[in-house]
Amino acid sequence: MVVSEDQLEGLVKMADPTSSIQPSHVDVLKQLLEWPAEIVYPVLDIARLAVRNQEVNTAICSGQIGDQLVGYLRRFLLPTSPTANQMLSLRLVCNMFAHQDGVNLVLKHRDYLLSTLVDLVPPCHKNVQIAAATLILNLAVAFSRTPNPLGQIQTVSTASTVLPRLTDPEAQFRTLVALGTLLWDMDQPDSRAKLVQCVKNTPALPTLLEQWACSSSIEQQHAKVANCSAQVVALLDM
Numbered sequence: 579m580v581v582s583e584d585q586l587e588g589l590v591k592m593a594d595p596t597s598s599i600q601p602s603h604v605d606v607l608k609q610l611l612e613w614p615a616e617i618v619y620p621v622l623d624i625a626r627l628a629v630r631n632q633e634v635n636t637a638i639c640s641g642q643i644g645d646q647l648v649g650y651l652r653r654f655l656l657p658t659s660p661t662a663n664q665m666l667s668l669r670l671v672c673n674m675f676a677h678q679d680g681v682n683l684v685l686k687h688r689d690y691l692l693s694t695l696v697d698l699v700p701p702c703h704k705n706v707q708i709a710a711a712t713l714i715l716n717l718a719v720a721f722s723r724t725p726n727p728l729g730q731i732q733t734v735s736t737a738s739t740v741l742p743r744l745t746d747p748e749a750q751f752r753t754l755v756a757l758g759t760l761l762w763d764m765d766q767p768d769s770r771a772k773l774v775q776c777v778k779n780t781p782a783l784p785t786l787l788e789q790w791a792c793s794s795s796i797e798q799q800h801a802k803v804a805n806c807s808a809q810v811v812a813l814l815d816m
Contacts, residue, residue, distance in 0.1 A: 592628035622666035668709035707749035718756035747799035
């Protein structure tokens with residue numbers, strides 16, 4: 579597809595979350611997402627920013643079109659995909675949470691997205707780690723607002739699996755915040771017990787949490803990981 583100068587200006591305008599968007603520009607964006615993986619990077623970058631705009635969010639995250647968008651992203655979220663495509667696709671999904679239509683789309687496809695995070699973090703580039711952790715945290719916040727015991731258990735399971743593989747302190751911190759949020763917000767005793775057991779039964783994770791909690795590092799990034807780990811350990815023992 580050849581992009582005209584007017585279309586290009588429209589795409590750039592979509593990156594402003596306060597701009598009024600023409601439907602034709604959204605149509606162009608959807609068509610460009612079909613570009614081959616090796617050249618789609620700038621399109622993903624525009625889409626990542628554009629989805630913060632409520633008009634765009636509604637246009638590309640609602641109904642069948644939203645399902646189609648997730649289908650496009652599947653091509654870029656493979657373990658063999660270029661790191662840049664993985665990172666931008668995850669950031670795009672994270673930014674969907676800016677508006678309700680995007681939230682609904684992510685929750686609808688949470689099974690696929692959570693399983694994808696497990697596949698992508700064995701470990702991976704730090705920017706992919708941070709994007710994956712942000713998605714987990716955004717899901718935790720979404721479930722805090724609208725509880726869903728099954729979704730919360732699934733998210734804790736994914737966070738518990740991914741956390742020991744993370745090497746970036748910021749990604750570790752965001753995942754720990756997500757775990758703490760999910761544990762704190764669960765007020766159903768049976769479901770909370772399942773969350774706690776999920777964390778405790780994850781190989782190496784309880785020991786890792788204890789080690790991080792006891793860290794005496796004065797570096798800010800490591801210190802906040804230590805502090806958050808201590809809080810998660812306390813929640814597990816409540």
